[in-house]
Amino acid sequence: MYLVSSYEVFWFYYNQLSDDKKLHYEIIPEGAVCKLYFDLEYSIPDNPESCGVRMVDLFIQYVCLWLEAEFRVKCNRKNVLDLDASTERKFSRHLIFNLSHVTFQDNVTLGYFVHHIMEKLSVFCESTNSSSKGTEQTSDTGTSTDSDKVTNAAMKISPPAGTVEEVSSSDTEDPKDKSHKTREGKLTTDGVFAHFTRKQLSTLFVQNKHGEKTAFCDMGVYTKNRNFRLYLSRKYGKKNPLRLAAENEFEPHSSRNDKTIFMHSLISNVKFTPKTRILKFHGTQKNRHGRLFSKTSSTACLEGYKASPYPEVDGFLIEHTRKLDSSAGIRHWTYFSQGEVIVYEMVNYRYCHNVQRSHKSNNVMFVVDLKKKVYYQKCLDPVCRSHNFKSSEFPLPESVFPSYLWEDDPMFDGEDEDLCCAADEMEKTMAV
Numbered sequence: 301m302y303l304v305s306s307y308e309v310f311w312f313y314y315n316q317l318s319d320d321k322k323l324h325y326e327i328i329p330e331g332a333v334c335k336l337y338f339d340l341e342y343s344i345p346d347n348p349e350s351c352g353v354r355m356v357d358l359f360i361q362y363v364c365l366w367l368e369a370e371f372r373v374k375c376n377r378k379n380v381l382d383l384d385a386s387t388e389r390k391f392s393r394h395l396i397f398n399l400s401h402v403t404f405q406d407n408v409t410l411g412y413f414v415h416h417i418m419e420k421l422s423v424f425c426e427s428t429n430s431s432s433k434g435t436e437q438t439s440d441t442g443t444s445t446d447s448d449k450v451t452n453a454a455m456k457i458s459p460p461a462g463t464v465e466e467v468s469s470s471d472t473e474d475p476k477d478k479s480h481k482t483r484e485g486k487l488t489t490d491g492v493f494a495h496f497t498r499k500q501l502s503t504l505f506v507q508n509k510h511g512e513k514t515a516f517c518d519m520g521v522y523t524k525n526r527n528f529r530l531y532l533s534r535k536y537g538k539k540n541p542l543r544l545a546a547e548n549e550f551e552p553h554s555s556r557n558d559k560t561i562f563m564h565s566l567i568s569n570v571k572f573t574p575k576t577r578i579l580k581f582h583g584t585q586k587n588r589h590g591r592l593f594s595k596t597s598s599t600a601c602l603e604g605y606k607a608s609p610y611p612e613v614d615g616f617l618i619e620h621t622r623k624l625d626s627s628a629g630i631r632h633w634t635y636f637s638q639g640e641v642i643v644y645e646m647v648n649y650r651y652c653h654n655v656q657r658s659h660k661s662n663n664v665m666f667v668v669d670l671k672k673k674v675y676y677q678k679c680l681d682p683v684c685r686s687h688n689f690k691s692s693e694f695p696l697p698e699s700v701f702p703s704y705l706w707e708d709d710p711m712f713d714g715e716d717e718d719l720c721c722a723a724d725e726m727e728k729t730m731a732v
């Protein structure tokens with residue numbers, strides 16, 4: 301069964317359910333922006349040597365360094381909501397990164413990032429010779445002092461306003477650079493691994509039921525319309541709901557109570573602000589061991605244009621921009637399910653209301669606010685961007701809204717039909 305409601309209304313009813321009736325999952329909508337999240341688990345009897353609490357701490361440090369390396373996002377454990385559903389036999393945690401003004405494009409993109417950093421981890425831990433420079437340095441510098449620095453790293457983020465960040469793993473690293481920084485000042489891969497010893501990082505791998513070595517984090521949770529268990533919910537027939545972990549260091553800005561923890565635990569609960577940075581990731585380079593990342597083949601589906609969840613709005617913008625240039629189109633869209641905002645990056649359309657003419661090389665963006673039924677233009681030109689230019693708001697035509705269709709045909713039962721289709725679709729992809 302699927303419920304659709306605002307978070308407030310859902311919480312009002314959910315909170316009143318007895319503990320054994322809380323069996324709910326969040327659906328992470330396909331194509332919607334999301335927080336960085338992880339599902340960490342292993343069987344305790346199969347891994348008597350593993351110390352889950354220490355592994356979580358190390359894992360968070362590792363991920364934070366990669367966020368700095370790939371996106372220059374600085375964060376630490378205080379940004380990470382840590383939920384615990386462990387039993388005597390199974391260690392189980394959910395980590396939800398609550399980063400200020402930073403979000404991932406969607407959970408599939410996020411999955412590429414996670415695969416990338418886990419692949420790097422695997423290669424690093426497997427390499428037994430000291431042929432690579434990073435490896436040698438690691439054994440010299442991987443001290444707990446370095447790790448502490450990471451934990452206490454500042455969380456201030458200075459983002460370019462409302463932009464989509466494209467990152468591939470083709471770092472412009474200078475291998476001779478001892479500072480572990482790229483020319484653009486980003487942390488390098490070696491810079492990440494310099495904080496750890498191989499022995500430390502090897503603890504992030506565990507044995508599965510079949511005695512195979514596997515990653516501590518579940519890589520299967522980044523699929524379309526993924527179901528992710530809610531705070532305080534348990535699996536049917538089980539007695540271990542997700543609760544705040546004893547080691548959690550995240551504190552909501554407002555007071556800490558079940559409701560604020562719940563709101564911060566929701567993966568798709570991301571609000572669009574003009575400062576929001578949208579991270580996307582597609583690595584296409586071979587790493588130094590010559591392995592091609594498995595995600596390479598998926599890169600294509602991120603590029604180019606496919607319909608947004610609101611094809612009528614897509615159609616309107618295409619028609620609108622083609623009045624000026626018949627080759628105009630949508631290069632890319634980002635959907636914020638919270639607040640119903642879509643950000644469109646255009647191609648071959650450069651008319652900017654700030655300069656009242658077309659830019660020579662920079663394309664413009666449109667932000668569509670479906671709740672307010674308006675759109676406005678933003679700009680990728682460095683000058684326009686520097687003062688965070690936003691055009692005045694223009695009304696969206698009524699024809700792009702679903703209600704227009706229903707008014708047209710009173711027999712059309714669009715809502716139920718759409719919901720049933722969506723539910724069917726999700727059932728197919730529903731996880732255990």
Ligand SMILES: [Zn+2]
Pocket residue numbers: 652653654655659679680681684
């Ligand atoms: Zn401009």
